[in-house]
Amino acid sequence: MQIPEEISGLRMTRQRQEVYRFLMEGRSHPTANEVFMHIKEALPNVSLATVYNCLEALVQHKIVRKVNFDREPSRYCPNLDEHGHFHDETTGTIHDIKFKPGINLTDLLDLPANTVISDIEITLRGQLA
Amino acid sequence: MQIPEEISGLRMTRQRQEVYRFLMEGRSHPTANEVFMHIKEALPNVSLATVYNCLEALVQHKIVRKVNFDREPSRYCPNLDEHGHFHDETTGTIHDIKFKPGINLTDLLDLPANTVISDIEITLRGQLA
DNA sequence: AAGGGAAATTAGAACCATTCTTATTTGTAT
DNA sequence: ATACAAATAAGAATGGTTCTAATTTCCCTT
Structure with missing residues (x-):
């Protein structure tokens, strides 16, 4: 699963690909830590800070939405439709x-x-x- | 400004009165820290933990609502109407x-x-x- | 009015999601 | 291929909130 072309300006790294892939595959609204735990299987040296950076980049480029429930850990949602x-x-x-x-x-x-x-x-x- | 009678079961302390008064007077959706700063004028020895406790008690008794914006500090709202x-x-x-x-x-x-x-x-x- | 027990308060430590810092590594345009 | 800007890793720092333990206060019973 590749990040689509229209997201140029966003440098394509292994880490961003994995974060993006995981978000798109599951429909689970994962937290940053959940993303971290999962992509560690493919990228054992990835750091949590990088996961936060990748998620932030995807949010900035409007590829995913960040959603908050009270003050629980933020979750990330690949559904861009208004909902x-x-x-x-x-x-x-x-x-x-x-x-x-x-x-x-x-x-x-x-x-x-x-x-x-x-x-x-x-x-x-x-x-x- | 007294906490109304119907809130029995909630022991009336000076701290809770001040927190309640401040919330009712302003229509400012203050944070816990803002409440703390203000009621310190009347109650110099009040602690931030107590402000959190009082706010929590008021929320539990449905006298105020706790509202969150992203992961900013929680705010407290005395308007109980659906809004x-x-x-x-x-x-x-x-x-x-x-x-x-x-x-x-x-x-x-x-x-x-x-x-x-x-x-x-x-x-x-x-x-x- | 006094005593006792439960609940509230205080002060500061602890917690935990997130951000920041710095050195290193990696992508990409030239 | 090289160079430079941007991204990553590791861990420290931040900041709102919660927890802990000791003290104080409220209020019910006598």
Whole structure:
């Protein structure tokens, strides 16, 4: 799995490839440490700082999204579509939540005039009964 | 400003009163440290750990909400109505955002079946042009 | 009003995700 | 092939928050 061409300007290193590959393969919203543990199998000398650097580079280039739940360790999400996250308190797993068709979130909010929104985050917590 | 009666079970201490008072007076979404700095004027020997304890107690008793923006220091919000937060990147200030009348957020999301939602958080980032 | 026991407070140590620093290595344009 | 900018590794540093242990305070019972 190669990082696509459109990400030029981002120097292609073994470490970035592995981080990218792991994010794309699993649909697990891993933390930096989870990425670290996994890619160590392929790259035994990789450092945690490098994993953070790679993830940051991917975030900057809008290849992945960084998502936060409370102040838990940040997680990284390869789904770039606008979506929210459901955090299942029973299993600890995270599910992407799509909006129903035709929904424009900012239309539903009572925003101050002249507001330019650059980012929206929706987080739900609960249980799958 | 007294903590209301309905919060019995919560022992009323000078520290909790000051924390509560400060949260209710300002509409500033302060951090624990900001609360600490302010109530020190009235209670010079108060400790930061106590401020954390008081805030936690107020959160547990649903007198205030704890809100997080990315992994910045947690902030505390005395507004208990269901609402979102707009984080103005220019000034760093936070504004409560009401939903337009009649909006039920979960109706607009493509949730898995049998989902019980216990909490929703909406965060917007941007600028007031 | 006094005593006792549970709960809250204090001070500082500990924790842990993340960032920073510095020396070394690696990619890539020339 | 070379050189230079950028990325990596290792570990130290940072900073918000939580924990620990000793002390103090609240409040119920007498």
